[in-house]
Amino acid sequence: MIEPEYFLPGSAACHGCPAAMCLRVILRALEGKAVVVVPASCSSVITGVYPHSALNVPVFNSAFAASAAVATGIRAGLDFYGEEGEVVVWAGDGGTYDIGLQSLSGAAERGEDILYICYNNEMYSNTGVQRSGATPYGAWTTTTVGGKREHRKDVAEILMAHNVPYIATASAGFLNDLYNKVRKAREIEGFRYIEILAPCPPGWRFPMDKTVEMGRLAVETGMWILYEVVEGKMRFTGLSKVIAEGKRKMKDIKEYLKLQGRFSHLSEEDIREIERYRDRRWEFLKRRANEL
Amino acid sequence: MLIKMLTGNQAAAFAAMNSMVRFVAAYPITPATPVIETISKLVEEGIMEAKFVPVESEHSAMAACIGASAAGLRTFTATSSHGLAYMHEMLHWAVNARTPVVMVVANRAIGPGWNIWSDLSDSLSQRDTGWLQFYCSSVQEIYDTIAMSYRVAEDVMVPAMVCYDGFVLSHTSVPVEITPLEGFINEYQPKWRISIEKPLTHGNILPPDAYISLRKAIHKAHRKALELIPEIEEEFFDHTGRSTPMLYETYRFEDAEEVLVAVGAVASEARIAVDILRSAGVKVGLLRLKSFRPFPSQIRRTLGDRKVTVIDRDFIPGVGGIVYQEISNLVQSDSMILGVGGADVTAEMIAEAFTKLVEV
Numbered sequence: 001m002i003e004p005e006y007f008l009p010g011s012a013a014c015h016g017c018p019a020a021m022c023l024r025v026i027l028r029a030l031e032g033k034a035v036v037v038v039p040a041s042c043s044s045v046i047t048g049v050y051p052h053s054a055l056n057v058p059v060f061n062s063a064f065a066a067s068a069a070v071a072t073g074i075r076a077g078l079d080f081y082g083e084e085g086e087v088v089v090w091a092g093d094g095g096t097y098d099i100g101l102q103s104l105s106g107a108a109e110r111g112e113d114i115l116y117i118c119y120n121n122e123m124y125s126n127t128g129v130q131r132s133g134a135t136p137y138g139a140w141t142t143t144t145v146g147g148k149r150e151h152r153k154d155v156a157e158i159l160m161a162h163n164v165p166y167i168a169t170a171s172a173g174f175l176n177d178l179y180n181k182v183r184k185a186r187e188i189e190g191f192r193y194i195e196i197l198a199p200c201p202p203g204w205r206f207p208m209d210k211t212v213e214m215g216r217l218a219v220e221t222g223m224w225i226l227y228e229v230v231e232g233k234m235r236f237t238g239l240s241k242v243i244a245e246g247k248r249k250m251k252d253i254k255e256y257l258k259l260q261g262r263f264s265h266l267s268e269e270d271i272r273e274i275e276r277y278r279d280r281r282w283e284f285l286k287r288r289a290n291e292l
Numbered sequence: 293m294l295i296k297m298l299t300g301n302q303a304a305a306f307a308a309m310n311s312m313v314r315f316v317a318a319y320p321i322t323p324a325t326p327v328i329e330t331i332s333k334l335v336e337e338g339i340m341e342a343k344f345v346p347v348e349s350e351h352s353a354m355a356a357c358i359g360a361s362a363a364g365l366r367t368f369t370a371t372s373s374h375g376l377a378y379m380h381e382m383l384h385w386a387v388n389a390r391t392p393v394v395m396v397v398a399n400r401a402i403g404p405g406w407n408i409w410s411d412l413s414d415s416l417s418q419r420d421t422g423w424l425q426f427y428c429s430s431v432q433e434i435y436d437t438i439a440m441s442y443r444v445a446e447d448v449m450v451p452a453m454v455c456y457d458g459f460v461l462s463h464t465s466v467p468v469e470i471t472p473l474e475g476f477i478n479e480y481q482p483k484w485r486i487s488i489e490k491p492l493t494h495g496n497i498l499p500p501d502a503y504i505s506l507r508k509a510i511h512k513a514h515r516k517a518l519e520l521i522p523e524i525e526e527e528f529f530d531h532t533g534r535s536t537p538m539l540y541e542t543y544r545f546e547d548a549e550e551v552l553v554a555v556g557a558v559a560s561e562a563r564i565a566v567d568i569l570r571s572a573g574v575k576v577g578l579l580r581l582k583s584f585r586p587f588p589s590q591i592r593r594t595l596g597d598r599k600v601t602v603i604d605r606d607f608i609p610g611v612g613g614i615v616y617q618e619i620s621n622l623v624q625s626d627s628m629i630l631g632v633g634g635a636d637v638t639a640e641m642i643a644e645a646f647t648k649l650v651e652v
C-alpha cells in the first residue's frame with residue numbers, strides 16, 4: 001500500500017534536514033488530521049513561499065513566542081465547529097526553550113488539548129546558528145565562538161513539573177520510535193509534549209548524509225535519552241531502555257562528538273565535563289523512573 | 293428596554309456577551325481587569341456561551357485571539373497600558389493575519405513611574421499597527437461601539453480597539469441600556485476559517501509583490517470602513533433607537549469661528565466648556581473625534597477655515613500631542629495638552645486654557 005503523503009516534494013529544507021524528515025513521519029502518524037502551528041524557525045522557511053506550500057495539511061504561522069497560545073485559540077475553534085484532529089505545534093528549540101517557554105508553560109498548565117512537538121537542533125538555525133538554552137556545553141555557535149560555557153536546560157523535565165499527561169523524547173535517528181510515540185500521544189487527551197533530537201548538518205557541521213547516523217549515535221553514546229512519561233509514570237524506551245537495563249554499554253561520547261565540526265575545538269577536560277553531565281542526567285532520570 | 297447600572301468595564305463585558313462572542317483570552321491589568329472578571333463570571337454561570345481562557349500574558353491573550361479568530365470564532369479581549377504595549381508584536385500580527393478581533397482598552401498611562409490613571413498615549417501610540425480605533429466618551433457609548441465594531445471589523449477583516457478613559461469611564465456606574473443585539477449582529481459567519489478539511493497555509497513567506505498587495509488591501513479596508521460606518525450607524529439606530537456616532541460628531545458648530553477638537557472622556561468636558569465660552573461671547577464649537585482609525589479625513593471640510601485647537605490627553609516626548617499631529621496634517625491648528633497621567637480635566641479648565649491660548 002502506498003501511504004498518502006502530507007509533506008510534499010520541493011520544500012526549501014536543506015538536504016539531510018531532520019526537521020523535514022521528522023515532520024513527514026509525524027503527519028503520516030496523524031494521517032494528515034492536523035493543523036500545524038509553526039512559529040518563526042527553519043520550519044517557517046521549509047514550508048515554502050506563498051502561494052505554494054510544502055505541507056498538505058492546514059498550516060498557521062505564528063509569531064516566535066506565541067505558538068502554544070495560538071494553538072489554544074485554534075483548538076477552541078476546531079472544537080466549536082466539531083472538527084476532530086490534532087492541533088500540532090511544530091517548533092524549534094528556540095521557540096520552545098527560550099522565547100516561547102512562557103506561552104508553552106501557560107498552555108501546559110491550563111491543560112490545553114495540544115500536541116506540542118519540539119524539534120531540537122540545539123541552536124537557532126534560521127538566523128544562522130546562534131546558541132539557545134538547548135545548546136550543549138562546549139558547542140560552537142556564532143554567539144559562543146569559544147564553545148558554550150553552560151550546560152543545556154531540559155524542557156521535557158520542566159514539563160514533568162507541569163504534570164502533563166504525556167511527555168516523550170525521540171530522535172531523528174529512530175523514526176519508527178517517533179512514529180509510535182506520535183500514535184500513542186494521539187490516543188491521549190490534554191497537553192502532550194514530544195521533543196525530538198534533530199541533528200542539523202549545516203549547524204552541527206557534519207555531512208548531510210549523516211543525519212540519521214548522528215541521531216542514532218546520540219542515543220548510543222547516552223548523550224540523548226529516549227523515554228516516555230505517561231500520566232507521571234516514566235519509562236525508558238528503545239535503545240535507551242536497553243542501556244538503562246545494563247544490557248548494553250554506552251559508546252564512547254567521542255565517537256559522537258568527533259563527527260561534528262561544532263565540537264572540533266574541545267579539550268580533553270571539556271569532553272570529561274560533557275561526560276560528567278551525561279552521567280548526572282542518567283542518574284537523575286533513572287531515579288525518576290524508579291520512583292514509580 | 294433593559295437598563296442596568298453598569299460601569300464602563302461591565303458595559304464592555306455585556307456588549308461582548310450580547311455580540312455573541314465565543315472566545316475570550318485575557319490577562320488582568322488595572323483598570324481593565326473588571327471586564328475579564330465579569331466575563332469569567334458570566335461564562336462560569338452559563339449566561340455567556342463562550343470559552344474563556346485566562347492566559348499567562350497579554351502577548352498570549354492576543355495570540356490566542358488571533359488563533360481562535362482564524363479558526364472561525366468571534367473573539368474578544370481587554371487590556372490597558374503595559375498590557376497593550378506587551379501585545380505590540382501581536383497587534384501587528386492580527387492586522388496582517390486579517391483576524392477581526394475586537395479589544396477594549398481602558399486607557400492608562402505607561403510607566404515607569406507607575407500611574408494607573410487615564411492617559412490615551414497607550415492606545416494612540418499603537419496607531420501605526422493598523423488597528424481600527426474608536427474612542428468613547430460615555431459608558432453607553434462603550435456598549436454601542438463594541439457592537440458596531442464587530443460589524444465593521446468583520447466586514448473589512450481588520451481588528452478593532454474600543455478605547456475609553458481608565459477610571460473616568462471604566463469605573464463609573466451609570467444606567468446603561470443593554471439592548472439585545474440579535475438582529476443587528478448575528479452568530480459569526482467567517483469569510484474563511486482554518487479547517488482540517490482544507491489544507492491551506494496561512495502566513496508563510498511572502499515575496500515583496502504579494503506583501504505589498506496585502507498591505508494595500510488592508511489600507512483599502514480602512515477606506516472601506518469609512519464608507520461602511522455610516523450605514524452601520526443607521527442600522528444600529530434602527531435596531532436600538534440610539535444614534536451613536538462612530539466617526540465624529542460636532543456641537544454648536546454652525547456659526548462657530550473657532551473649534552475645539554477633543555477625544556474620549558475629555559470631549560464630554562469640552563462640550564460643557566463650549567457652553568461656558570459661548571456664554572462669554574466666544575463663537576466656539578466642538579468636534580469630537582471618535583474614530584482615530586479609520587481616520588475620517590473628511591473632517592477637513594467640516595473644519596473649514598475655522599481656527600482649530602486640539603486637546604490631547606496624551607503626550608509623546610519630542611512630538612507633543614498625537615491627535616494634534618494628525619489634525620495638523622489636515623489644517624493648521626493649535627495644541628492643548630490636558631489631563632496627562634490622569635490629571636483631572638474639567639470644563640472650566642478647558643475654557644480657561646482656551647481663553648489664555650487665544651490671548652497669547
Ligand SMILES: Cc1ncc(C[n+]2csc(CCOP(=O)(O)OP(=O)(O)O)c2C)c(N)n1
Binds near residue numbers: 125127
Ligand atoms: C520576536 C522575534 N525575535 C527574533 C526573531 C528572529 N528569529 C527567527 S527564527 C529564530 C531562531 C529560531 O530558532 P529555533 O526555534 O531553534 O528554530 P530553528 O531555526 O532552529 O529551526 C530567530 C531568532 C523573530 N522572528 N521574532
Ligand code: SF4
Binds near residue numbers: 014042046203
Ligand atoms: S539549517 Fe538545519 S534545521 Fe534548518 S533547514 Fe537546514 S538542516 Fe533543517
